[in-house]
Amino acid sequence: MIIPRWLRIQLVPSSLQFRLTLELVTISILGLGTVAMWAAWQMEQNLVAAHKQTLEYIAMRFPDQLELYSEMGSIETGLDRTIKRVSRPGLMVWVRGEDGRVLAQSTITQPTTILLGDVNQMPAVPVKPQVVRFGDRNIVLCGTPITVKGQTVGKLYLSQDITLDQQKLNASLWGLFWVSMVAIVLLMATISQRIRRAMQPLAAMSQVASAVSADDLSGAQLQLQEAPAEILGLAQAFNAMLLRLSGAWEQQRQFVGNVSHELRTPLTVVVGYLQSLLRRGTNLSAYQQQAIETATAEAERTIRMLEDLLDLARADSGHLHFRLNPVSLNTLVAEVVAMSEAVSDRPITLKAPPADLVVCADQDRLQQVLINLVDNGLKYSALDQPLELVLERGEGVGMIHVCDRGIGIPFPHQQRIFERFYRGDEARSQQGTGLGLAIAKSLIEGMQGHITLRSQPGKGSTFTLSLPLWQTHG
Helix, strand or coil, X not given: CCCCHHHHHHHCCCCHHHHHHHHHHHHHHHHHHHHHHHHHHHHHHHHHHHHHHHHHHHHHHHHHHHHHHHCCCCHHHHHHHHHHHHCCCXXXXXXXXXXCCEEEECCCCHHHHHHHHHHHHXXXXXXXXXXXXXXXXXXXXXXEEEEECCEEEEEEEEEEECHHHHHHHHHHHHHHHHHHHHHHHHHHHHHHHHHHHXXXXXXXXXXXXXXXXXXXXXXCCCCCCCCCHHHHHHHHHHHHHHHHHHHHHHHHHHHHHHHHHHHHHHHHHHHHHHHHHHHHCCCCCHHHHHHHHHHXXXXXXXXXXXXXXXXXXXXXXXXXXXXXXXXXXXXXXXXXXXXXXXXXXXXXXXXXXXXXCEEEECHHHHHHHHHHHHHHHXXXXXXXXXXXXXXXXXXXXXXXXXXXXXXXXCHHHHCCCCCCCCCCCHHHHCCCCCCHHHHHHHHHHHCCCEEEEEEECCCEEEEEEEEEECCCCC
């Protein structure tokens, strides 16, 4: 399953988007939950209060109505007619005399009979309506004395079964709960999307910062006109920083080029005198001979490094010219393999297709790059480990794979291995100047090609050169 990049970022607990979404959703849940709980409690209180008010009203009006109906007949007849008048669904009314006998009551059902028995067993019935629980039912119950024309008739009992109303209320509350859950999910998605959109300028800054290199500092600018003021200020500061870095990098390049050019001539003279001294110094001691040889070797190494720096300076300034001609990779790579085998005295395997691969390149520059890569492969491989060069035809390109089985390059260093003077791991930092791969990259890209690396520590590295095939125009 492929997870979208924005969702992967959102699911990372350490990301700002995840934290903001979680905090806002938590606050929303707490707020909505508190309001919902208060609303549910208030609705239940209002339901009970309404039934209590109804019973209080009936209890208050019952004596007056009983007196009115009693004038037309006996007390028993008045009780029956009054109870019929105030009866309603769910309401049970009965009157007990002072001797405990039920004088009159509303329609009797099975729950009514059970309720009468339960009420009779109560030590005291509340005068004011109260909620009393009998088994699985909630009843609003009250009992008040009845007096007609100063004479006590008995005690009026009123009970209202509110179980069904509470069940309907609970069902409505559960419906409200599930609607709230759906609303929270939609709210979470909306908040997440809104935060993601608000953070897009930061994501753009991250992409630019991760893709920027020393070669395009001045061109890597953020365009965030619609971003919030805070992020826009940060983007402007970021662009200003890139411009300052670009200027400093350009000054460094010019300085390195100028210094390399100025030092090359006197060092060449020094090497010439040292070599002349070695040829004519027949009376030198062994120690003097060794000292002069060491000085000559170091001076020559310094000159080679200055030549590399000058090549990089010319490439940066656009003054490194290439003679692009058709080059047979089969022939050129075979020559490099033979030359390297003769110098290193180590076998190198070449795998090439039967048909010639002809690319558009500068033969001398390409040979320089191949020798450098082969030399690196031999340098960082054991004597018994093979080195292999493979030619392959790609889509519109000819490819050269230089494969070794050496120490390999850790992944964090692979991203910077083509930078100047970068020697990431200790085994590589002990040899070379750190300019070879940077020069190789500049030369290959100058010939409209590409150089890539695949490596695994302990298993070796593969450098791949891709150059455009020579197009014949007939």
